[in-house]
Amino acid sequence: MGKIIINRERCKACALCTLACPKELIVFSKEVNTQGFYPAECPPDNECTGCALCAESCPDVAIEVWR
Amino acid sequence: MKQVFKRPPSLKDVPFHFCPGCHHGTIHRLVADAIDHYNLRERTIGIAGVGCSVFVYEYFDIDVAEAPHGRAPAVATGLKRVLRDRIVFTYQGDGDLASIGMSEIVHTANRGENITIIFVNNTVYGMTGGQMAPTTLVGQQTTTSPHGRDSLQAGYPIRMAEMLATLEGTSYSVRVALNTPANLMKAKKAVRRAFAMQMNDLGFSFVELLSSCPTNWGMNSLKANERVEKELIPHFPLGVFKEPKGTDPL
Amino acid sequence: MEKRLFIKGNEALALGAIKAGCRYYFGYPITPQNEIPEYFSHALAKVEGCFIQAESEVASINMLLGASAAGARAMTSSSSPGISLMQEGISYLAGSELPAVIVNIMRSGPGLGGISASQGDYFQATRGGGHGDYRTIVLAPYSVQEMHDLTFLAFDLADKYRNPAVILGDAVLGQMQETMIERKYHAEELPSKDWTLTGASGRKPRLIKSLYLKEGEMERHNWKLFEKYQRMKKEEVRYEVSWVEDADLIIAAFGTTARVSKTAIRLARAAGLKVGLFRPITLFPFPEEALLRLSQRVKRFLTIEMNTGQMVEDVKLSVARDADVHFYGHPPGSPPVPEELLESIKKVY
Numbered sequence: 001m002g003k004i005i006i007n008r009e010r011c012k013a014c015a016l017c018t019l020a021c022p023k024e025l026i027v028f029s030k031e032v033n034t035q036g037f038y039p040a041e042c043p044p045d046n047e048c049t050g051c052a053l054c055a056e057s058c059p060d061v062a063i064e065v066w067r
Numbered sequence: 068m069k070q071v072f073k074r075p076p077s078l079k080d081v082p083f084h085f086c087p088g089c090h091h092g093t094i095h096r097l098v099a100d101a102i103d104h105y106n107l108r109e110r111t112i113g114i115a116g117v118g119c120s121v122f123v124y125e126y127f128d129i130d131v132a133e134a135p136h137g138r139a140p141a142v143a144t145g146l147k148r149v150l151r152d153r154i155v156f157t158y159q160g161d162g163d164l165a166s167i168g169m170s171e172i173v174h175t176a177n178r179g180e181n182i183t184i185i186f187v188n189n190t191v192y193g194m195t196g197g198q199m200a201p202t203t204l205v206g207q208q209t210t211t212s213p214h215g216r217d218s219l220q221a222g223y224p225i226r227m228a229e230m231l232a233t234l235e236g237t238s239y240s241v242r243v244a245l246n247t248p249a250n251l252m253k254a255k256k257a258v259r260r261a262f263a264m265q266m267n268d269l270g271f272s273f274v275e276l277l278s279s280c281p282t283n284w285g286m287n288s289l290k291a292n293e294r295v296e297k298e299l300i301p302h303f304p305l306g307v308f309k310e311p312k313g314t315d316p317l
Numbered sequence: 318m319e320k321r322l323f324i325k326g327n328e329a330l331a332l333g334a335i336k337a338g339c340r341y342y343f344g345y346p347i348t349p350q351n352e353i354p355e356y357f358s359h360a361l362a363k364v365e366g367c368f369i370q371a372e373s374e375v376a377s378i379n380m381l382l383g384a385s386a387a388g389a390r391a392m393t394s395s396s397s398p399g400i401s402l403m404q405e406g407i408s409y410l411a412g413s414e415l416p417a418v419i420v421n422i423m424r425s426g427p428g429l430g431g432i433s434a435s436q437g438d439y440f441q442a443t444r445g446g447g448h449g450d451y452r453t454i455v456l457a458p459y460s461v462q463e464m465h466d467l468t469f470l471a472f473d474l475a476d477k478y479r480n481p482a483v484i485l486g487d488a489v490l491g492q493m494q495e496t497m498i499e500r501k502y503h504a505e506e507l508p509s510k511d512w513t514l515t516g517a518s519g520r521k522p523r524l525i526k527s528l529y530l531k532e533g534e535m536e537r538h539n540w541k542l543f544e545k546y547q548r549m550k551k552e553e554v555r556y557e558v559s560w561v562e563d564a565d566l567i568i569a570a571f572g573t574t575a576r577v578s579k580t581a582i583r584l585a586r587a588a589g590l591k592v593g594l595f596r597p598i599t600l601f602p603f604p605e606e607a608l609l610r611l612s613q614r615v616k617r618f619l620t621i622e623m624n625t626g627q628m629v630e631d632v633k634l635s636v637a638r639d640a641d642v643h644f645y646g647h648p649p650g651s652p653p654v655p656e657e658l659l660e661s662i663k664k665v666y
Binding site: 108109110111112114115121124127128129130131132133134135138141142143144145146147148149150153154170171173174178 | 341343367369371372373375376377379380381382383384385386387388389391405406409413514515516517518519522523524525526527528
């Protein structure tokens with residue numbers, strides 16, 4: 001059982017986290033952030049295992065992970 | 068639930084100015100991770116190169132000196148010779164290290180200075196807008212090789228990790244990439260190992276990290292990430308080219 | 318009883334540096350200053366210092382940058398073409414406000430030139446040499462004694478102002494041997510080095526840089542450097558005057574040329590010509606006010622240099638409007654002889 005929080009304002013929507021997630025859980029928000037990006041997000045009630053591969057891949061260190 | 072991943076304390080909690088998908092941010096995190104893993108923050112001094120690397124002082128919560136373009140290994144040499152028990156690392160791109168700084172990196176390695184070099188190889192000059200670098204691949208289009216790098220005119224891309232490994236003064240030379248989780252984990256270990264070597268006075272450690280530069284490659288971050296696998300790794304193979312005898316890889 | 322040494326200029330300089338607390342030397346061989354790195358290569362080990370023969374002058378100046386950032390007294394030396402290579406590093410040292418001592422034992426140029434003495438790097442030393450709006454402190458010894466003593470001053474001024482200091486010698490001064498008194502170094506009261514990079518233990522991290530991109534930062538930084546240079550101009554001017562009280566003509570010369578000029582002046586005086594000597598010791602800050610005062614009374618100056626006309630510009634800028642400034646140049650090669658300078662004096666007396 002895991003959980004991630006993506007910092008909306010730090011995310012630049014580079015999508016490298018979507019490549020890393022083994023369960024392809026990460027999608028993009030429909031709401032733009034103040035930098036003009038549609039940030040990545042992980043919908044709640046999902047199968048996240050807290051593997052943290054998304055966080056390891058994020059060049060902006062925008063993801064925190066709990067397990 | 069407990070938190071299993073967060074920002075390393077040595078990495079300041081400020082936004083990175085790097086382009087979306089640029090691996091500089093990841094590399095900054097790996098360096099900060101190594102510094103914090105071994106609790107080195109209070110005795111580490113970073114030497115920034117020139118290029119996209121120039122802003123390391125904005126991001127690492129440590130003492131930092133700015134060096135002229137290419138000269139970071141020489142500046143690091145002078146500093147480390149004065150403060151032998153501090154951890155000194157340079158952070159340089161491919162133009163800084165392999166072009167204008169070629170003499171400094173080769174001789175610093177040759178002298179076996181007990182410092183760590185973080186070499187970000189993205190086959191192009193980033194900050195200045197995408198010119199050809201010593202590591203640009205043959206056929207690669209850049210703003211100063213508009214028809215693709217022609218080996219007859221401009222020579223071939225240089226493999227720094229292999230070249231430095233031929234010097235007796237080099238203790239550790241490794242090339243890693245950041246394009247897949249598996250490669251990322253190996254990169255994290257390599258960076259940690261390099262800092263561990265410096266802590267144990269094991270000599271000159273060199274980590275080459277293959278990175279993407281989406282903006283100057285004219286690609287989005289996913290395609291750029293793919294290019295690392297498809298084009299960079301075949302020419303710049305991953306692996307350890309030199310390591311001190313009798314040490315384990317962590 | 319003062320100890321006297323019979324010693325070569327280059328060695329006297331290195332000896333002085335070590336006595337002033339210099340423990341780090343980075344340099345590259347080039348004639349006519351090789352005695353300096355050679356001296357350090359054996360002498361520094363005895364005081365637990367560090368000598369590196371760097372791969373180039375470029376590497377040398379950058380190693381100096383690193384050592385200075387760490388808080389050490391460190392220096393490099395070279396000769397004209399090598400000093401050209403160091404200009405980038407010197408600009409960075411000045412912009413980053415780092416103390417450093419750089420020795421130029423001038424040889425002939427431009428280009429590869431020759432190995433004989435010249436004063437052709439006056440402009441390079443005093444007009445920046447590298448890019449940007451900075452100055453380096455420039456000291457001009459004229460004897461083996463001063464090659465030794467001015468090194469003390471170079472380190473002190475560099476630390477006092479957090480600025481690079483250049484010692485401008487030449488091949489003759491570097492290579493000649495004469496006796497000198499082995500003076501002791503007395504540490505001055507200097508500002509503490511609270512800016513060095515030693516690892517942020519128990520304090521906030523520090524930064525040594527010369528990059529200023531934010532609005533207004535660069536301008537403020539340049540004015541800050543300017544204020545430093547203004548202070549140097551007020552407080553650090555040094556010069557020597559000889560036979561000026563009754564002089565009708567004053568020779569302005571520095572370094573080896575001043576040395577030969579003294580003999581020429583003795584010859585001139587013996588022939589009834591009232592000639593004096595004004596010898597700047599600091600080329601930056603240049604002794605403008607002292608020259609101006611002198612020129613209120615004496616209206617004829619003869620600038621003599623081993624080049625085709627460099628310091629003469631500063632002399633012209635300094636003296637009163639109604640003073641005449643003549644020039645005699647003896648371009649690089651063997652140094653001028655007193656008889657030759659006597660002829661030049663007679664021509665303008």
